[in-house]
Amino acid sequence: MKQSPPSLLSRISLAFGTFFSIISDSQFAARVQDLRAGVLRSEPSAPAPASAPAPAAPKTPVVPLREAAPDGALQLLGLLQREARFIDFIQEDVAAYADADVGAAARVVHEGCRKVLRDNFTISPVRTEAEGSRITLAEGFDAAAIRITGNVVGQPPFKGSLTHRGWRVDETRLPKLASGHELRIVAPAEVEL
Numbered sequence: 001m002k003q004s005p006p007s008l009l010s011r012i013s014l015a016f017g018t019f020f021s022i023i024s025d026s027q028f029a030a031r032v033q034d035l036r037a038g039v040l041r042s043e044p045s046a047p048a049p050a051s052a053p054a055p056a057a058p059k060t061p062v063v064p065l066r067e068a069a070p071d072g073a074l075q076l077l078g079l080l081q082r083e084a085r086f087i088d089f090i091q092e093d094v095a096a097y098a099d100a101d102v103g104a105a106a107r108v109v110h111e112g113c114r115k116v117l118r119d120n121f122t123i124s125p126v127r128t129e130a131e132g133s134r135i136t137l138a139e140g141f142d143a144a145a146i147r148i149t150g151n152v153v154g155q156p157p158f159k160g161s162l163t164h165r166g167w168r169v170d171e172t173r174l175p176k177l178a179s180g181h182e183l184r185i186v187a188p189a190e191v192e193l
Contacts, residue, residue, distance in 0.1 A: 079116045133161070133162050
């Protein structure tokens, strides 16, 4: 049975959850990177019995991964929670609510997230052409900044339609932290007296 595509709100939730998983888990990030590159990685299985010889696996180059420092991610998550109640929204089971209620809540979260991005980052498009424009990618194009999809055959130059302009962070302006600030507390518990 074919599974239906997830709704917009489900995709938003999935995108944010995946974003923070990639930042905090290098193994997960490697699997996502392989998936985006079209590499199928089999999960480890139970070891074969000692009597059966193991088939020789083709060797693939091992790319060393660097550990991402969680401080910036935790600080960003705290800002998103403070300005947009982001964690509260993502942790809520929205299936029980009407689309209009979810949409109203999403509008508040969207505006808060947008404020955090504007206040703390300068973001520009990777490509300046309008989405849908026909473009040519010359030999030596930046493969880190441009992902080719569809039927990729042959060598550059490639001609295609721009389906997403991409985003690049030009400047980061996260606030300075006071000594002893506990970044893992992204939202303190609140007690009203």
